[in-house]
Amino acid sequence: MLDLVIVGAGPCGLATAAVAQRAGLDYVVLDRGCVVHTLTRFPTNMTFFSTSEKLAIAGIPFVTVRPNPNRQEALDYYRQVTDALQLAVHQYEEVTAVEREGDGDPAYRILTRAVRDPDGPQRAYRARAVVLATGYYDNPNRLDVPGEDLPHVSHYFTEAHPFYRQRVVVVGGRNSAVEAALELHRAGARVTLVHRGADLSDRIKPWVLPFIRKRLEAGDIAARFRTQVTAIEPQRVILNQDGRRVEEPADFVFLLTGYRPDQRLLRGLGVAIDDASGAPVHDPDTMETNVPGLYVAGVLAAGHDANKIFIENGRFHGERIVAHLLRRRGVPDHEIAARVRYDAPAAMRTGAGGQVDF
Numbered sequence: 332m333l334d335l336v337i338v339g340a341g342p343c344g345l346a347t348a349a350v351a352q353r354a355g356l357d358y359v360v361l362d363r364g365c366v367v368h369t370l371t372r373f374p375t376n377m378t379f380f381s382t383s384e385k386l387a388i389a390g391i392p393f394v395t396v397r398p399n400p401n402r403q404e405a406l407d408y409y410r411q412v413t414d415a416l417q418l419a420v421h422q423y424e425e426v427t428a429v430e431r432e433g434d435g436d437p438a439y440r441i442l443t444r445a446v447r448d449p450d451g452p453q454r455a456y457r458a459r460a461v462v463l464a465t466g467y468y469d470n471p472n473r474l475d476v477p478g479e480d481l482p483h484v485s486h487y488f489t490e491a492h493p494f495y496r497q498r499v500v501v502v503g504g505r506n507s508a509v510e511a512a513l514e515l516h517r518a519g520a521r522v523t524l525v526h527r528g529a530d531l532s533d534r535i536k537p538w539v540l541p542f543i544r545k546r547l548e549a550g551d552i553a554a555r556f557r558t559q560v561t562a563i564e565p566q567r568v569i570l571n572q573d574g575r576r577v578e579e580p581a582d583f584v585f586l587l588t589g590y591r592p593d594q595r596l597l598r599g600l601g602v603a604i605d606d607a608s609g610a611p612v613h614d615p616d617t618m619e620t621n622v623p624g625l626y627v628a629g630v631l632a633a634g635h636d637a638n639k640i641f642i643e644n645g646r647f648h649g650e651r652i653v654a655h656l657l658r659r660r661g662v663p664d665h666e667i668a669a670r671v672r673y674d675a676p677a678a679m680r681t682g683a684g685g686q687v688d689f
Contacts, residue, residue: 347649437624610634
């Protein structure tokens with residue numbers, strides 16, 4: 332019987348594991364991908380909005396040449412933290428089910444399978460508590476239009492070079508879409524930006540906005556506002572622009588329309604979901620849901636608005652969770668503070684002043 336199973340090896344899951352280990356809990360982290368798998372799907376040349384000190388976890392400094400680290404530096408850092416603390420992380424082991432056992436003190440049975448052997452035997456863990464830190468980036472907002480799953484269509488953009496001299500349609504009007512359009516243009520692609528709104532989002536990074544405005548005004552990047560995709564075909568995208576059918580030639584299509592949390596495990600365990608926000612009902616002081624012994628950490632706790640929780644503030648959810656577990660065991664508050672808190676300036680703990688957005 333483990334004290335804790337953490338589902339998800341992203342930065343917030345790793346931060347929770349580090350606190351659990353420091354507090355002396357028996358735990359394991361399970362992830363269907365690699366450590367910080369989500370970051371591997373970020374654009375190759377991405378630079379974080381947040382500064383490195385606001386992405387650091389477990390009291391281990393994140394030292395970079397520039398204030399804002401890039402994707403590769405973040406991957407290196409989180410691997411180094413995992414190695415330095417020897418965190419108990421099982422990669423490529425997917426959680427297939429979480430079941431609550433008994434009616435008394437919380438106990439859970441967690442079933443997993445090896446990603447590389449989907450037909451192989453299941454593995455089972457038992458734990459007194461479970462933390463779901465599964466993020467949202469693996470679950471794109473689908474348009475549910477014909478052709479969305481064609482091989483030349485993707486919900487993720489990594490790099491621009493393969494699209495040199497290709498006709499590329501980018502769907503979306505926020506940071507990910509705008510930055511992809513700019514990078515594709517610089518690599519010689521012929522880019523059309525399609526957005527259902529009347530203009531670009533007001534959340535675009537201030538240092539990016541002048542560049543996209545200039546390219547749009549010059550006609551270097553074509554734009555179709557107030558436009559929605561109705562179908563995707565091998566050589567074109569069918570659009571509805573102000574009620575008119577429009578055909579846009581396209582060799583490749585990027586649907587960069589955002590992502591949403593996968594709430595299947597939460598709902599299956601009886602966690603209440605707020606209708607308005609889409610957030611799982613939980614106590615923000617402990618991160619425990621309405622199901623005893625089941626916790627959420629990171630952006631999964633935010634519901635539909637991923638801009639409320641990011642690495643900056645989600646990295647401290649583990650402290651609240653572990654403190655709650657220790658308190659239930661009768662550990663005095665002064666001892667809890669010593670066991671779960673890493674030395675960090677107060678400003679770092681708030682996560683104020685930025686967001687992870689690309």
